[in-house]
Amino acid sequence: MDNDVKQKIAYFKFSLIAPLINENYTQETAKEYMEVITSKVYDVPSLGKREFSPNTIKTWLYCYRKYGFEGLYPKSRCDKGASRVLTDDIKAYIKNLKVDNPRRSAKSIYQELLVKKFIDLDKVSLSTIQRYLRKTKISTSALNTKDRRAFEMEYPNDCWQSDISMGPYLVINGKKIKTYLIAFLDDSSRLITHAEFYETDNVISLIDAYKKAVSKRGVPKKLFVDNGKVFQSEQLHLICASLGTSLCYAEPYSPESKGKIERFFRTLKDQWMYGFDWQKISSIDELNENLNKYIEGIYHQTVHSSINMKPIEKFIKYTDTMKFIDSKEEIDNIFLYRVKRRVIKDATVSIEKVKFEVPMQYIGDYVNIRYYPKSLDKAYIFSEDGKLLQTIHPVNKIDNSKIRRKEIDFSL
DSSP states (O other): OOHHHHHHHHEEEEEEEEHHHHTOOOOSSSHHHHHHTSSSOOEETTEEEOOEEEEEHHHHHHHHHHHHGGGGGGGOTTTTTTTOSSSSHHHHHHHHHHOTTTTHHHHHHHHHHHHHSSSTTTTHHHHHHHHHHHHHHHOOOOOOOOOOOOOOOSSSTTTEEEEEEEEEOOOEEEEEOOOOOEEETTTTTTTTEEEESSSSHHHHHHHHHHHHHHHOOOOOOOEEEEEEEGGGHHHHHHHHHHTTEEEEETTTGGGGHHHHHHHHHHIIIIIITTTGGGGGGHHHHHHHHHHHHHHHIIIIISTTTTTTTHHHHHEEEEGGGOOOOOOHHHHHTTTEEEEEEETTSSEEEEETTTTEEGGHHHHHSEEEEEEEETTTEEEEEEOSSSOOOEEBOOOHHHHHHHHHOOOOOTOO
């Protein structure tokens, strides 16, 4: 089974047990929630229609609590690599791709199936996929009307909202620099768990800000974001699953669903940005120092009209109910980037175009690697259940040239 499919199955399992982990199910008891989810039929990625017993759900919960998100990955199949045509599993996988992105073309899906070797080019044609998709009748307009009433979480860290806003242009050393503000807001208290200006609005910046928010303010049960590309990243999904956080998306073209974070951006501009002299700023670090002074000294200390309290007062009032990660090492490991690489014959793997040396024992194997994109001086090999196995470093060709090797006897 392809690793991407394993991840999707793990995500599916996590989506069912997340309310049990965070105790935020809408039913009165966990037992009632279990009765609801075990009474339904699910379209599982690559596996098709499935029902699950309470014991199965309990097993997933046990595996997650013992091994983390990696414990939800399906075990490798003994028939891995066996030929499959349009089996029920493949049909379910195709349907899942189309449901995830109704605008995706049959040709795009067909190419993905070929690349992942789910189908054989000689046995399955593009027209076969097109016929099946017509039969499923998944329409881009088949969207139900959603309940758009305003909501508010009862307790801090039940849900955070996050978004990215354009920041000011800075002139540093004669060069004009564009900035982006990435912010995380607690839905219940309106407290800003972290906000920071960056020179880029990419995934690396987003995850850096998210890590700082979790380190300072604890782990949210839900993270509510929009459908922007940066929030759709696989790395963010993996990190949220490892934290036990449900990643939720706003409906497209529904800015009202992110009203609280949008309101914060407006308040920030009205009270701070519009009256600030940007020419006095000499670096982005100085910009962030001033931002932090405003948030901690003014925004958090001002009574918010929606909750009739200061954001910091409401947040602190419920700290006993929050989940914190005390170990810096654990937080660092959770927020590392994750990739799977095959170790080639010279005992190396490539990460971000940098070659890393790997112990000889892994040659020919696929290994789970975690790394920090901003610092490629080392990376880590993890086991399938999330345990650190090895620390690896970039290839040092000069040192390697000094290693004594066996002489070759050309006379044989």
